[in-house]
Amino acid sequence: MTEILSEEAPITVPAACTPRMHAAGAGGVYMDCGGAAIDMDVQERIWAIAEHLRGSAALPGIREIVPGVNNLLVLFDPLQLNPEMAREHILALWQHTTPASLSHKTLNIPVIYGGEDGIDLPQMAEQAGLSITDYVALHSSAHYRVVCIGSTPGFTYLSGLPERLHAPRRSSPRLRIPKGSVIIGGVQAGIMPGDAPSGWHILGRTILETFDAQREPACLLAPGDVVRFIAQEINL
Numbered sequence: 001m002t003e004i005l006s007e008e009a010p011i012t013v014p015a016a017c018t019p020r021m022h023a024a025g026a027g028g029v030y031m032d033c034g035g036a037a038i039d040m041d042v043q044e045r046i047w048a049i050a051e052h053l054r055g056s057a058a059l060p061g062i063r064e065i066v067p068g069v070n071n072l073l074v075l076f077d078p079l080q081l082n083p084e085m086a087r088e089h090i091l092a093l094w095q096h097t098t099p100a101s102l103s104h105k106t107l108n109i110p111v112i113y114g115g116e117d118g119i120d121l122p123q124m125a126e127q128a129g130l131s132i133t134d135y136v137a138l139h140s141s142a143h144y145r146v147v148c149i150g151s152t153p154g155f156t157y158l159s160g161l162p163e164r165l166h167a168p169r170r171s172s173p174r175l176r177i178p179k180g181s182v183i184i185g186g187v188q189a190g191i192m193p194g195d196a197p198s199g200w201h202i203l204g205r206t207i208l209e210t211f212d213a214q215r216e217p218a219c220l221l222a223p224g225d226v227v228r229f230i231a232q233e234i235n236l
Helices: 040-054 083-096 121-128 132-141
Strands: 020-023 028-032 062-067 071-076 106-114 144-149 156-159 174-177 181-185 188-191 196-198 201-205 226-235
Touching (some): 040 062, 071 083, 121 201
Antiparallel strands (some): 062 071, 174 196, 181 201
16 A cells, blocks of 8 residues: 555544445545534544645545545546555545644625525524524524535535524425525535525525636635625515
8 A cells, every 4th residue: 555644643533433435436436424414523634634635645546536525535547546555545544644624714705685585584584483683693693614615616515504593405406596595405504606406495695706617716615714694684
């Protein structure tokens, strides 16, 4: 196995945290580290492994490294890298990599809540046992963390949704949720980078462009960033 280079001292990982390793075709390894809940210790370990694989612990033939929510996908050229070696290397990094919080920025996201821009807000407030005003106050009081970017280009998965606001996703996804929609689904919050189908609930809308393919970087936010939603207007 390729030697692992890390300045951090090895740590002991509890057996319950041992990730599940899966093949992703002939040239991919998928590491699954948890369930639906977001564990920031796990997430920060995934970020650190991704950074190692891009730097000192890089393997030959790696084509793409994709951190997700509680998971990591590594794609490579199987003619340059043996899949079993890749699997063992990534698992060893999991066991010997200290979780590391990424450097980040904090961004305030202006939001128009409710009305046509947030058609699910009244229902979500009723389910939470809150007035619309109190619901918005709770939603906008939280500090959210960007866990990963994915699903569609620029889609932002956010941890930090207050527990009282957790809500199952819609049983029937909408075929189109507008660009800029501020949404929640399960235990997460998100921001729609463009028009797309989704089963998440729409609370409001922001005018900020979270994804622009002509911009560098294209994504306004990155994993580790902190988000605050600022209520500009509440339409009851």
